[in-house]
């Protein structure tokens with residue numbers, strides 16, 4: 182928290198930490214948790230004036246906003262809740278914040294269900310779907326298809342470095358879908374067996390570019406070369422309104438230890454234990470050992486490699502998504518937590 186700012190309730194701090202550490206992850210889940218945290222802030226606030234209540238709420242929103250930079254569902258959720266806060270008394274502000282957060286969460290769940298029904302229309306009996314990472318929007322399409330009796334198989338990419346493909350595989354096995362789990366490197370080989378590539382999104386830019394888990398762009402290029410259509414499942418909360426005015430989407434760089442442990446680093450660079458050869462591994466990561474590790478969490482897939490963006494408002498060719506973006510967000514991009 183920024184010094185001199187009003188305090189936020191502990192539940193907001195712990196949600197923010199859970200998002201940063203990816204104990205809460207996935208763009209839609211992050212948005213849901215952020216809205217819930219604002220409701221908790223409102224519910225437990227000890228503010229005795231409306232102005233103090235609003236200041237606390239803005240600080241809570243900023244604390245949540247500063248956790249992860251790429252999934253626009255997070256600021257979109259915060260903006261939605263904050264803009265609905267209304268009232269002249271603390272009690273009225275509290276009630277309106279909680280109601281607004283709850284309506285956001287209901288809409289989010291409903292949008293995912295509707296999107297799933299739409300996405301399922303693209304899937305045929307016997308289709309094989311290749312997935313990347315873990316996306317609840319993408320899984321919603323598969324769930325709706327399965328519920329209507331469509332039989333599917335899945336090729337699930339492991340998705341290094343955090344292996345979120347395992348979460349997808351677990352969910353699909355719970356639904357009794359035959360799953361082939363592959364290393365990311367094997368994707369091009371297995372595209373020969375796939376009828377669709379299905380991924381989610383953390384942000385969609387105004388030109389139809391899809392920002393999603395690192396590795397999506399390479400998969401999409403390979404899929405185009407193999408003639409396999411790429412379908413992106415993304416609720417409209419993933420549309421990034423700032424990109425209409427030329428802003429770019431920040432790509433989160435995560436801790437290098439997700440790729441390389443301290444011990445692995447030492448084995449590459451030959452660094453010795455700082456406290457001697459005691460056999461318990463290095464005590465500190467050398468910063469001048471000539472080895473740089475970079476760990477971007479996301480990449481950008483240009484619209485020409487995407488066949489359809491499936492939203493709860495229908496499916497769109499990526500190049501036309503800006504029309505929907507303008508309709509839903511207008512041109513305003515001011516952030517209520519910055520005022």
Ligand SMILES: O=P(O)(O)OC[C@H]1O[C@H](OP(=O)(O)O)[C@H](O)[C@@H]1O
Pocket residue numbers: 206207208209210314315316317318319345380381382383393394478
């Ligand atoms: O909203 P849903 O569809 O669940 O997830 C959307 C995207 O969020 C995830 O990011 P991370 O795992 O939080 O870094 C993945 O990139 C996934 O495709």
